[in-house]
Amino acid sequence: MMTEPTTAPADKDFLPGPVLLLGAPGVGKGTQAKALMAAYGIPQISTGDILRANIANGSELGRSAKALMDQGQLVPDDLVNQMVWHKILDENLYRGFILDGYPRTLAQADYIDSAINEDPKSPVRMPLVAISIVVDYEQLLHRITGRRICPLGHIFNIYSNPSMAPGICDVDGSVLVQRPDDSEAVFTERMKTFESQTAPVIEHYRKQGRFEEIDGDQPVEQVTGAIEAALKRLRTSKR
Numbered sequence: 730m731m732t733e734p735t736t737a738p739a740d741k742d743f744l745p746g747p748v749l750l751l752g753a754p755g756v757g758k759g760t761q762a763k764a765l766m767a768a769y770g771i772p773q774i775s776t777g778d779i780l781r782a783n784i785a786n787g788s789e790l791g792r793s794a795k796a797l798m799d800q801g802q803l804v805p806d807d808l809v810n811q812m813v814w815h816k817i818l819d820e821n822l823y824r825g826f827i828l829d830g831y832p833r834t835l836a837q838a839d840y841i842d843s844a845i846n847e848d849p850k851s852p853v854r855m856p857l858v859a860i861s862i863v864v865d866y867e868q869l870l871h872r873i874t875g876r877r878i879c880p881l882g883h884i885f886n887i888y889s890n891p892s893m894a895p896g897i898c899d900v901d902g903s904v905l906v907q908r909p910d911d912s913e914a915v916f917t918e919r920m921k922t923f924e925s926q927t928a929p930v931i932e933h934y935r936k937q938g939r940f941e942e943i944d945g946d947q948p949v950e951q952v953t954g955a956i957e958a959a960l961k962r963l964r965t966s967k968r
């Protein structure tokens with residue numbers, strides 16, 4: 730889903746351009762993407778959210794994606810690539826955007842790198858920068874199995890960030906649910922998928938430069954501050 734900023738950006742003079750947020754399931758990509766969206770007034774494009782919205786509205790894409798997602802496997806590259814590039818072409822994204830959960834395979838990375846550089850309709854005028862958030866395995870397991878979400882996307886955690894009334898969203902009062910792929914069994918599969926398919930994507934962007942790694946095992950605001958500092962370095966360096 731493409732989530733638009735709803736308030737005036739805190740730092741409207743800084744142009745972040747296209748930003749990739751990379752990392753294992755549960756490192757906090759979604760939370761950090763929302764913080765960056767508020768800081769810079771650029772939208773978040775979350776492939777997981779777009780796919781879940783397609784499942785909720787019963788589209789053909791949603792029907793083909795559901796079984797794979799429920800088992801912790803990836804949706805085919807072609808489907809995800811088209812979905813992301815259409816979003817980028819459809820909107821006026823010259824100030825930038827945050828890709829959350831994409832690319833997740835080397836084929837997706839090749840696709841987006843070429844589309845940005847070679848598609849004559851590409852609205853992207855700045856090179857991609859990549860931020861990889863790192864958190865250790867035990868911590869991720871806790872974060873994922875404790876995560877509870879409301880239908881509007883507000884995120885809680887029964888261990889680290891519980892809602893005031895158990896099972897009820899503090900913001901809008903709706904019932905909190907566990908994502909079907911947040912069970913321990915599916916988490917294990919998602920981590921295997923991450924190691925075999927997505928870890929090479931992180932190495933691809935590390936080698937290219939315009940890349941920074943952030944310790945995600947700190948309070949949310951400190952992680953956001955570290956990402957913002959990294960983005961400023963990446964956009965001002967000559968790499």
Ligand code: AMP
Pocket residue numbers: 754776777778780797798799801802803804805806809829830831832833837910919
């Ligand atoms: P997320 O919300 O980012 O954790 O994604 C949830 C699930 O959606 C993943 O486990 C995959 O099944 C699917 N998915 C999300 N993004 C992608 C992607 N870039 N490529 C393939 N599958 C994806």
